[in-house]
Amino acid sequence: MKTDARVTTVDFARGLMASAVMTYHLLYWEGIADVERIGFYAVYGFFVISGFSLQIAYRDKLGNADQLRRFAIRRYARIAPLFYTAIALYLLQNQVPDRWPILFLANFSLALGFMHPGDTSMLVGGWSIGVEMVFYVLFPWIVILAAQSIRRLAVMAVAALLVQMIFVNDVLAGLGSMTEGWARYTEPIAFIGYFVAGMLFAEVYKARQYLKGAPIAPAIALLCLVPFILLPASASIDLLRGWQGFTLAMATIILVGAVAFVREPSGRLLQVSEWIGKLSYSIYLLHPIVFVFVRDYGTPTSTLRIVLTLAGTFSAAYLVNRFVEEPCRNYGRQLTAG
Structure with missing residues (x-):
């Protein structure tokens, strides 16, 4: 039974969600399709995965104080190098x-999460990194209170979800599109x-690791995908508020929880899972930049632009991960060793 800080199935889900966001953007930018539910909730799945991974x-x-210092240094070494590279x-x-x-x-x-991230982010998707940084600040306090x-964590999760839904429905009430309320909506709350x-x-995973590999886990994960296929919405904003927003939010949360209990992969699938999980952050932040480069270079057809963007993103993600992210993460570990 795998008991360390890495849960490969969750890493794999992170990589798939990053790829889903990239797919959504490419289809939207090329005028092929507008699958907002993927664009919205794949990003929100990152927040579930972040809470899961940090808690593990x-x-x-x-x-x-020394452990808090180590946490802060390692989180900074994880987030900042790629973020600054993408800004450059x-x-x-x-x-x-x-x-x-x-x-x-x-x-x-990296304080944009405290400064209206939807209005101050310079990067496509950068607002979510600002929100992440706020969660990093809150995380030790939640851990202390949860003990x-x-x-206790269940009570806190229910309370947080209630506050979140009240805020979202209030901010988006009466709006006709996300453009009107984007800056007010994209707040950590x-x-x-x-x-x-x-x-x-x-x-729950820590306390019930014997459930890892339960046959029902993949079935629950697949069932959570059904609302994203079948749920109707007259406008994209309806995917975030009311009963539709509640349903998709719950499906996203339960999906990640179920994936955590799916049996760990082996062989080639294990290698692919670890690889795409490792590159997920780079894929998420770099694909808009690669797309602009491909588009501005004069690539003539939509299909070719998509293919080149996919190839360029995975290549750039690999290079940046190997030559920027990994060295910085290792340096962060050296600073906090002992």
């Missing part, structure tokens, strides 16, 4: 933005329930 790795390693590539493609002082402050400090109790629910599933 750190829930009993935040008991003093973005600036090579674009002129310095008009509001550059506030935008530079928000993005290079490794499933019951709109996603906190996903994160705490992920922590709850991790605590």
Whole structure:
């Protein structure tokens, strides 16, 4: 039974969700299809996975100031190098933005989650990284309050989800499109329930590891995909509010929880799972930049642009992961060794 801080099935899900976001963007940008439910909830799945992964790795390693320092350094070494690399590539493609002082402050400090991330992110998808950073700040406090109790975490998860849904429905009430409310919607409070629910599933996973590999886990995961196929919505914004938003949010949360209990892969599938999980963050942040490069280079057809963007993204993700992310993560581990 695998008991360390890595759950390969969850890493695989992270990679698939990053690829799903990329697919959504490519289809939308090329005017082929607009599958917003994938674009929305694949990102929200990241927040569930983040809560799960942090709880697995750190829930009993935040008991003093030195452990908190190690947590902060390692999280910074995980997020900042790729984020700064993506910003540098973005600036090579674009002129310095008009509001550059506030935008530079928000993005290079990684504090954009506290500064209206939907309005201050310079990167496509960068707002979610700002939200992540807020969750990193909240995480030790949630761990302390939960005290490794499933019951406490369950209460906190339910409370967080209620607050999240009240906020989302209030912010989006009366709006006709996401464009109208994007900056107000993309605040950490709109996603906190996903994160705490992920922590709850991790605590259940820790306490019930004998359920790993249960035959029902894949069935539940597949069942959670059904609402994304069948649920009707007259407008994209309806996917986030009301009973449709509630259904898809619950499906996303339960999907990640079920995937955690799916049997760990082996052989070639294990290698693919680890590979795509490792590249997920790079795929997520780099594919818009690669697409702009391919488009502006004069690629003549939509199909060719998509193919080149996919190939370029996976190649760029591999190179950046190997020569930027991994060295920085290793350095972070060296700083916090002992």
